[in-house]
Amino acid sequence: MIINHNMGAMNANRQMGINAGNAGKSMEKLSSGLRINRAGDDAAGLAISEKMRGQIRGLDQASANSQDAISLIGTAEGGLNETHSILQRMRELAVQSSTDTNVNVDRKAIQDEMDQLTSEVGRIADTTEFNTQKLLDGSFNGKFQIGANNGQDLSLAVGKMDAAGLGLVSQNSIEDITLAVGSDLKDGVYKVSGTNILDVSGNTVGTTDAAKITINGIDTPLAKAVLGEGATITVKAGSAHIDNTISANAKANLAPGTYEIKGTNVVKDGRLVGTFDAAGKKITVGGKDVSEADLGFKVSELKDTVKFTVKGADVSSRDAAQGTIDSISKAIENVSSERSKLGAFTNRLEHTIANLGTASENLTSAESRIRDVNMAKEMSTFSKNNILSQAAQAMLSQANQQPQQVLQLLR
Numbered sequence: 001m002i003i004n005h006n007m008g009a010m011n012a013n014r015q016m017g018i019n020a021g022n023a024g025k026s027m028e029k030l031s032s033g034l035r036i037n038r039a040g041d042d043a044a045g046l047a048i049s050e051k052m053r054g055q056i057r058g059l060d061q062a063s064a065n066s067q068d069a070i071s072l073i074g075t076a077e078g079g080l081n082e083t084h085s086i087l088q089r090m091r092e093l094a095v096q097s098s099t100d101t102n103v104n105v106d107r108k109a110i111q112d113e114m115d116q117l118t119s120e121v122g123r124i125a126d127t128t129e130f131n132t133q134k135l136l137d138g139s140f141n142g143k144f145q146i147g148a149n150n151g152q153d154l155s156l157a158v159g160k161m162d163a164a165g166l167g168l169v170s171q172n173s174i175e176d177i178t179l180a181v182g183s184d185l186k187d188g189v190y191k192v193s194g195t196n197i198l199d200v201s202g203n204t205v206g207t208t209d210a211a212k213i214t215i216n217g218i219d220t221p222l223a224k225a226v227l228g229e230g231a232t233i234t235v236k237a238g239s240a241h242i243d244n245t246i247s248a249n250a251k252a253n254l255a256p257g258t259y260e261i262k263g264t265n266v267v268k269d270g271r272l273v274g275t276f277d278a279a280g281k282k283i284t285v286g287g288k289d290v291s292e293a294d295l296g297f298k299v300s301e302l303k304d305t306v307k308f309t310v311k312g313a314d315v316s317s318r319d320a321a322q323g324t325i326d327s328i329s330k331a332i333e334n335v336s337s338e339r340s341k342l343g344a345f346t347n348r349l350e351h352t353i354a355n356l357g358t359a360s361e362n363l364t365s366a367e368s369r370i371r372d373v374n375m376a377k378e379m380s381t382f383s384k385n386n387i388l389s390q391a392a393q394a395m396l397s398q399a400n401q402q403p404q405q406v407l408q409l410l411r
Contacts, residue, residue, distance in 0.1 A: 003406055008399035016392030019385050026382035035373040045370045052367040058148025059360040066353045069144040069156075070346055076135040076158055077342045079128035080335055083136075083161060086117050086124075087332045090168075090313060093117075094324040097315035104188060111316050115256060118163045118312025122255035125162035136161040137286070146352050154352075156345060159338050162255050163312060166331035169251040170314035170324075171232065171243040172296055174225040178239055183215035185235045189317055192231040200317060211298070213240075224301045231296075232316065243311065244296035253288035256312040261304055278303065 028037055036042045036049065096102070097110045125136040133140060138160030143153045163169055179185065185205065191198050197206040197213060206215040208227045213220050222242065225231075230245040246254075257268045266274035266283045274285035281302050282291045292302045313328060314320040 003403040012396035012399045019389035023385035029373045049370045055148050056363050059356050063356040066349045072130040073342050075130045080339050091328040094321045097321035115312040118168050118256045122163040168313045171311045172246040173309035180218045180220045182218035187236045190233040247294040250290050250294035254310045256310050258309045260307045
């Protein structure tokens with residue numbers, strides 16, 4: 001019998017420490033609800049579950065991104081809904097102007113409303129925004145991240161839905177002139193066809209060589225405009241207003257409204273919209289160049305302080321109104337096509353959100369099986385470790401009493 005080394009006590013103490021440690025780990029798991037609280041609990045499981053957590057959070061954010069994309073599309077589609085309403089009214093006006101029960105004063109009133117509606121189409125395109133991004137002016141071309149990983153995205157480009165993009169621009173109102181004495185024209189609207197000036201009945205009443213108009217052998221020079229095919233001359237009390245045709249390039253890039261060149265800036269209805277290049281004789285609006293030839297100006301007349309007005313869809317005569325019916329019908333088709341595309345994209349995103357939700361749920365379930373503790377099983381383990389710890393404590397007490405038996409030998 002030895003007393004310097006109580007091996008039984010040492011063994012009981014070691015076992016009690018192990019049991020106490022295991023009971024402590026069980027309490028940690030029960031109190032946190034997690035099976036893995038530190039890497040040492042399950043190194044591989046921790047790495048796997050953290051990767052899953054990254055995927056889960058990425059999927060949840062992708063779902064939020066998709067919701068934001070639907071909101072953006074809804075904003076654009078809402079603007080186009082009103083554009084549709086305006087175009088329907090414009091087509092109605094064009095049909096109204098196409099009948100000869102109207103006289104010139106009637107068509108002027110119709111044209112005034114048409115110009116205002118055309119400008120409103122442009123205003124909607126300029127001001128429809130989502131998070132400061134313009135949606136309908138042709139500049140939006142974005143990608144939506146709809147997955148948890150790189151490259152999982154959808155692209156969306158929204159077409160140019162302003163008056164110019166929809167083909168609603170008709171003419172460029174350039175200047176007013178006083179007809180020379182002897183240029184006897186009745187009040188009314190005249191059209192340039194080739195080198196001839198025609199009245200509403202198609203009769204030739206004068207000629208033009210682009211830089212002047214000639215009536216009854218009397219020349220009236222033009223200061224700014226270069227008369228082209230389809231230009232109109234509106235005569236009232238000896239004064240003529242020149243509305244010149246503009247090129248397809250100008251029509252595509254200039255929305256209806258009044259423009260003025262101020263130094264190197266181009267201002268539209270009091271708002272800065274572009275720049276003026278004096279050397280190149282061109283203006284730049286919305287990143288697109290428009291030259292003198294595009295606008296129908298004489299060489300060197302595009303300069304500082306010059307003003308010109310781009311008119312909306314033309315209903316000033318029966319023939320013009322007939323053509324406008326077709327152009328507005330085409331514009332309605334274009335808007336319908338764009339809205340249809342946006343609607344299809346919205347439907348796709350709704351399915352995307354449903355799919356992301358399912359994927360996130362399934363990954364969360366898998367991550368839970370790795371990371372979360374089975375409470376019932378762990379409580380059983382805790383009870384076992386607790387009982388073992390108490391038993392080890394009792395055995396330690398017994399082991400500490402055994403060396404005292406040596407005292408019996410001293411009696």
